[in-house]
Amino acid sequence: MTMYVTPFFAWMSELGHTPNERLGLSTMISVTWAVGYVIGTQIYLFQTMLEKAGFEPLKAFQTVTIAYGVVGFIFMLLPIIFIDERRYCEAHTVNEGGLEAIKTAFKDKPFFIFVIQDLLYWVGLTGISLGLVYYITVLLKLPKEHASQVQLIMFLLSFLFYAPVNILARKLGKKRLLMVGFIIFAINFGFTSMLGRLALSPVAQSYIVAVLAAIPLAIFGILPNAMVADIAEAHGKRTGNYKAAVFFGARTFVQKMGQTVAGLIFPSLFILGSNEVNEVGLRVSAIVSLALMILGYVLLLFYDEKFILKHLQTVHSE
Structure with a gap:
């Protein structure tokens, strides 16, 4: 999958010839991802439909899985078949070896700052995502099925914010809007650390978490890829070295590393001081995520977006 996704996103830098075009591409990719996610999560619904049609459970699941695989393969072929690189992309060369290209990418100050804040974001977000069902069941004392409802609300609301995020990013700038995302996430994670102790019903508290998460999820779902494309x-x-694939590959690596680190750290926080998930550990985990969001915000203060846009606009005007 990484072998496909990395060059796919690298196209964003080559197909989008201005920052706004790259922002538009990133938005459309996020929208199609959202649609694909909704369809993908209905696999068990289709399995049930086949079972009602007379299929055995295993056979029904295998049939749906194969169908998903075939459809996915066909859609993955579409950009390969229909996008003419010679027509839509500018031809560039790289005068660096593979290792040297990676080194110089990380030496690029705006990119280095970006990937570090991105790492913090993925550690914090993954940690909260891993603990969501526990925040619902342990802190709010709600059934685990309610966690699925909260996730669905977050997803649907974030989808509604895609268009406003695109518009605001053009007016305010990607950096400023990403910083807003960090602030809202920090507020949300602070709120999460207080779940079960507030003078609100448990259901109301869970919905507040969902609503607060929706906006930054839309922001972080769209802007980072567009920013990497601009940096590249x-x-x-x-x-003179155009290596968008290297930048996106490095970003993907850091993203996976953040998810892995969260998978190692947060389960231990959830059981802090005990052998099972407990309130103290869950509240501490939310505070840790809050701290990571604040650090991400601080790092973005040093991200020089004007420097990036200056080089893009100067050459583009020429």
């Missing part, structure tokens, strides 16, 4: 394009214009 600006780097290429400054140095």
Whole structure:
């Protein structure tokens, strides 16, 4: 999957010739991802439909899985077949070896700052995601099925915010809007650490978490890829080495690393001081995620978006 996704996102830098075009591409990719996610999560619904049609459970599941695989394969082929790189992409070369290209990518100050804040974001978000069912069942004393409802609300609301995020990013800038996302997430995680202790019904508290999460989820679902594409394009214009795939590959690696680190750290926090998930551990985990969001916000203060846009606009105007 990484072998497909990395060059796919690298196209964003080459197919989008201006920051706004790249933002638009990132938004459309996020929208199609959302649609695919909704369809993908209905696999058991389709399995049930086949079972009612007379299929055995195992056979029904296998049939649906194969169908999903075939459809997914066909859609993965579409950009390969229909996007003419020679027509829509500018031809560039890289005068660096593979290892040197990676080193110079991380030496690019805006990119280095970006990937570190991205790492913090993924550690914090993954940790909260891992603990969501426990926040619902342990802190709010609600049934675990309610966690699925909260996730669905978060997803649907974030989808509604895609268009506003696109518009605001054009007016306010990607950096500023990403910082807003960090602030809202920090507020939400602070609220999460207090679940069960507030003068609100448990259901109301869970819905507040969902609503607060929806906006930053839309922001972080759209802007990071567009920002990496801008960084890669600006780097290429400054140095003559166009290596969008290296930048996106490095970003993907850092993203996976953040998810892995969270998977190692947060389960231990959930059981802090005990052998099972407990309230203290869950509240501490939320506070840790809050701290990571604050650190991400602080790091973004040093991200020089004007430097990136200056190089993009100067060469584009030429």
